[in-house]
Amino acid sequence: MSAASRRPPFGPPLVFVATLDRPALNDADAHHLGRVLRLRAGDVLTAADGAGRWRECTYRATAQLEISGEVFEEPMPEPPITIAFALTKADKPELVVQKLTELGVDRVVAFRAARSIVLWDEAKAARNVERWRSVAREAAMQSRRSRLPIIEPISTFAEVAGRPGAALSVAGGAPPGLHLPTVLVGPEGGWSPEEDATPMPRVAFGDHVLRAETAAITACSVVAAIRSRLAGDLSHPDAS
């Protein structure tokens, strides 16, 4: 039976569970809800499966949650938004993943650009992607999203640039829009001449020079606002 379409409520906390049929908290979430958010037995919360399905439950001060509502499905936003960002330094990717998740991103992919300063071996790359998935999970709970964004493995410029609907973020680019829901954001040092010469649409998100992480966040802000009909789409599909 398919679930009725509805968004999770903003009020109660949202937590991810392995199954909505027998929703149970993992140790970390049990600690967070009980000790940090100080939930009490009888409080209502939302249990979600991470894939868009959720139901109201009641907290009983144990790991097992009591089911108190039917299963709904959060509508899938159209089009899905992908933010592809050049690998950058330090803890910036964690800030980017957290903010993009709150803002409604559907896919996040870090890629190696010509001027990416960071060089990770396979093991370190895998550890970082796992860490970002954990950051996205926390941010999704905080922002009441029942569907987790997909945090992809680290990719290459050529691969992300070749995706349908992909646009390069550049100063002085054209207005972004829903026919270009995949945005590539460059590293601090900017695009290399070869990357910059790639024949693909070019979009802009502001009038000034933006730090790499600011560009990724504002790209998602603006495209998501257009998708939510909070701002108009001024892009020209024919121009791409």
Added chain:
Amino acid sequence: MSAASRRPPFGPPLVFVATLDRPALNDADAHHLGRVLRLRAGDVLTAADGAGRWRECTYRATAQLEISGEVFEEPMPEPPITIAFALTKADKPELVVQKLTELGVDRVVAFRAARSIVLWDEAKAARNVERWRSVAREAAMQSRRSRLPIIEPISTFAEVAGRPGAALSVAGGAPPGLHLPTVLVGPEGGWSPEEDATPMPRVAFGDHVLRAETAAITACSVVAAIRSRLAGDLSHPDAS
């Protein structure tokens, strides 16, 4: 004589000086340009007065800059954007001020909301506002803005809510727009019932629950994108 209207170039570094007639670097900027950015004698840079006027200069590896271009004035964006954010914890305001400056904010004001957790005495408030002004100066240089945003003293909800063109940022609000260029962003705990009941326009910037700092950043992103004609204005002036 009035200066011709032109934006500073994105390429060369931008630095603030006390006067464009005899532009000279302060010690911190001299260190930054020489040791961090590794400028060499003969390199071009932009000297700006912080109020929108700037000129091309040549670095001579001393504090005194050589004038190499006439004085221009960066166009004043219309309407000016004000982001008013509820005082919040820790180093979040610094992140907010940095990002808003890059995104083109004109005025930033922190205010005490009913649920603001932070309570500062006069001296601490003044120290923090000074610190934010320093953060804004650095961010303006990095983003090639010749006009510094105004970082106001800490205010109250009632004062900022009473400004012309002010709107309350709330989940489920109306589309933002240029007739509402002053946006109030609440604290982590949300607006109090009294604040929420204030008769004023209400705007939204996304579909999910946003952290306070994310709400401030995305509010500026979206309104600035509309102002730059990178997204359309879907607001209804009559509705406010």
